[in-house]
Amino acid sequence: MTSCGKDWAVGLIAAIKDSKNHVISSDIAVVIPDKYPKAKHHYLVLPKGDIPDIFHLKLSNLPMLQELYLLAQNVIEVKRCHMDDFQIGFHAQPSMQRLHLHVISKDFVSDCLKTKKHWASFNTELFLPYQDAYARLEMEGCIKPLAKERVQELGGSELICNQCEFVAKNMPDLKRHLYDHWMEKQ
Template identity: 45%
Template sequence: MPMTKENQNEISKPKKHWTMALVESMKDAELIYKDTERIVIIRDKYPKAKIHLLVLPKDNINSIYKLTSKDVALLEEFGEIFKLIQKEHKNHLLNAGFHAVPSMQRLHMHIISKDMVSPCLKTKVHWNSFTTALFKPYNDVLAELKQYGAIKEIAHDIYKTLKTTPLKCNQCSYIPKNIPQLKEHLLSHL
């Protein structure tokens, strides 16, 4: 293909790093579930459950570790959004929280149904990031922010231990050998 001005421009455009994908998703009308003056709620592109939404501030706050006491009102607004989503999805048990070690840029709260049934749930790390202390519940984060004005980061050795924690059903005492076994078992809870 001959080099033209158009395809030269495409080649020279800087690629956005994958960790910035949420910021781009906030602009995608197909992913936007709702928005307010300060918040955007999007559908997760790779949902790990039947319901998986992300609540993001329009302000550029990188993670829970960048929150200060000035952000309590914003986090309380996240909680109001969670209550609204719970009312809209009365037939699902929903959890709201933050990853202790987020992989994506931009503060985001997950609202995720307890079923954890999804083709996008593929690895032990995916599972453990929502079913161990790697998932910091919304109420705990809000309480910590109110009390200390900041959120304490998880120690690296604790992170390593939690991400390799053996699989266990989040709804009963079943202990599967692998993810396919776990996924098959989760269907019994529907």
């Protein structure tokens, strides 16, 4: 398996136990850098409690979710960045074994952003913004998975820039375009 494979999926558990990985921590959760960042800034906020994924959340987890979000906001401040430049949320189709909240800059300039699947996981309904996840859990008592057909459909979505109307032909085309956006802001 490659370095971006299943080893990291279970490696989150080891990563949160090693304080050298912590950017910020609290009694309830830790923030670590994503080992394979898909943008200039990409962090994971993980509860210390063993919750496999968003589908195992219950109403009683709402206070913990609020703590995760506060830590997400805090890491953005610590890195001297602006909230408007980030998206905070969960993968609606988690691939890693441990609940984790993504804190990711919207530039998506990274060598680790390689596939259409990577792009779709952050720029379609496959990314569930924190506020939506919280509201869904509060109103429905749980978060349900997307239908397999919908996941497949979203995975095959066009590569539409998250900052303008540009539609890329392929990932290299999108990555060049995103890099140009990022350079304009420098």
